[in-house]
Amino acid sequence: MIYLYRRNKTGICIDRVYGHDGIVELPETLEGLPVTELGAYIFSDHIDRGDLEKCRMSGKFCTEDGLEVQDEEGMPEMSGNAVQELILPSKLRKVGRYAFYNCFHLKKLSFGGDLRDVGVGAMTGCHKIERVTVKTDENGDSCLRDILTELPETLRVDMDKNGEQGRFWFPEFFEEGVENTPARIIENHVHGSGIRYRNSFLHKKLNILEYDKLFPYAEAWEEESIVLKLVLDRILYPMDLTETAEEKYIQYLREHGERAVSILGEEKEYAAMRTILTKITPDRAETEKMLERAQRSGDSRWVSILMDTLAGHGRKKRKAFEL
Structure with missing residues (x-):
């Protein structure tokens, strides 16, 4: 250069x-x-x-x-x-x-x-x-909000605050001008939960408590794949995560366990998969569904992890090459 x-x-x-x-x-x-x-x-x-x-x-x-x-x-x-x-x-x-x-x-x-x-x-x-990485100052301050407000697309933010790692997803938003004919004005309508997430800042610092409180909006308005990535990364990188927020996120993962584990398998995040399985503790029937999806993928490590989980329900672990 x-x-x-x-x-x-x-x-x-x-x-x-x-x-x-x-x-x-x-x-x-x-x-x-x-x-x-x-x-x-x-x-x-x-x-x-x-x-x-x-x-x-x-x-x-x-x-x-x-x-x-x-x-x-x-x-x-x-x-x-x-x-x-x-x-x-x-x-x-x-x-x-x-x-x-x-x-x-x-x-x-x-x-x-x-x-x-x-x-x-x-x-x-x-x-x-797609991705923004920020290392904040010792107080957690940065210009992250200024950056995000100019980027309406879905973004992953990797944050380092005094050596602690956090990962946050900001869903997309878009603005639409709608004509109000009787009033002869154009009204600006904003769609998507992303604008609320981008407003979860207190001055230059991400207000993580407020960020976690916005989850119902993401759950209601965003695609399941985006919501699952948001939830998975809040559990895996729990910067300032309260017990209340953690319980809410884990409950969502339990309700969407098969898809959540599938996302981690497709991205080959094997250590993260083990962590999430420990957190959501799927029952035998749910684990067998997860295993069937893993077997269809042909990924032996993914299959092996779910065999280990299934073994905890009393089923004998099969060899990893039996797909």
């Missing part, structure tokens, strides 16, 4: 990135100073070429090893469809306006708790993003 950058009041601002790899991990420092800012339109194809030329004239170029170079050395711009994953520096404080505008193939974004200022439209057009 080659970076076009300049100094700012707090450290370094990167204005453009050049390279061939769609997975971009920005450096923590350049010239011995922390990278604290990303320029406007840094990863967008829609950057104003006049503004970019000004950055080129006043800034510097260097490699990812910090070696200063004269220019981008013929490397293509890392922008638009070329960007698939972004890992931002831990000390980053500011992201410029429309920084990731129309990065249609961006799927993963990682950032730290020092990020506080996200420019307008930064995530506009990032419709394929």
Whole structure:
């Protein structure tokens, strides 16, 4: 990678990135100073070429090893469809306006708790993003809410708070303009539980108690597969999970046990499967249904785990190769 950058009041601002790899991990420092800012339109194809030329004239170029170079050395711009994953520096404080505008193939974004200022439209057009990873500050604060409000799609958020791991799902939402003819106005209607989940923040911190209270909305409005992923990951990564919320989630898993275990089997999450089976304690009949689905999959490890569970009901464990 080659970076076009300049100094700012707090450290370094990167204005453009050049390279061939769609997975971009920005450096923590350049010239011995922390990278604290990303320029406007840094990863967008829609950057104003006049503004970019000004950055080129006043800034510097260097490699990812910090070696200063004269220019981008013929490397293509890392922008638009070329960007698939972004890992931002831990000390980053500011992201410029429309920084990731129309990065249609961006799927993963990682950032730290020092990020506080996200420019307008930064995530506009990032419709394929699936996962956000955030390491909050020691108080649990981050700019996660600012990011999520620009992303209406279903998202998985992996959160690290003082070394504790949490995993949260935010269902999708969409807005619809409906004409109110008698009043001669357009009313804005929001659909999906996702908007409620995105509002479960207290200032810069995810209010996990409020997040868990929203489960009935997800259960009523979202597809079963999304609800199961939300529930499974709250049990498997129980950051600040209360006993009341845990009981509610486990009861849902018991009611949808066969499908829940199937999801873990299809994703080959064998350790997680054992944990969930211990939590929901399916009876013999339910376990046999789970085993039948596992046998149809042809996955011997999945089958073996359910044979072990079935053995606990007094049935002799069969050999793993008997599918």
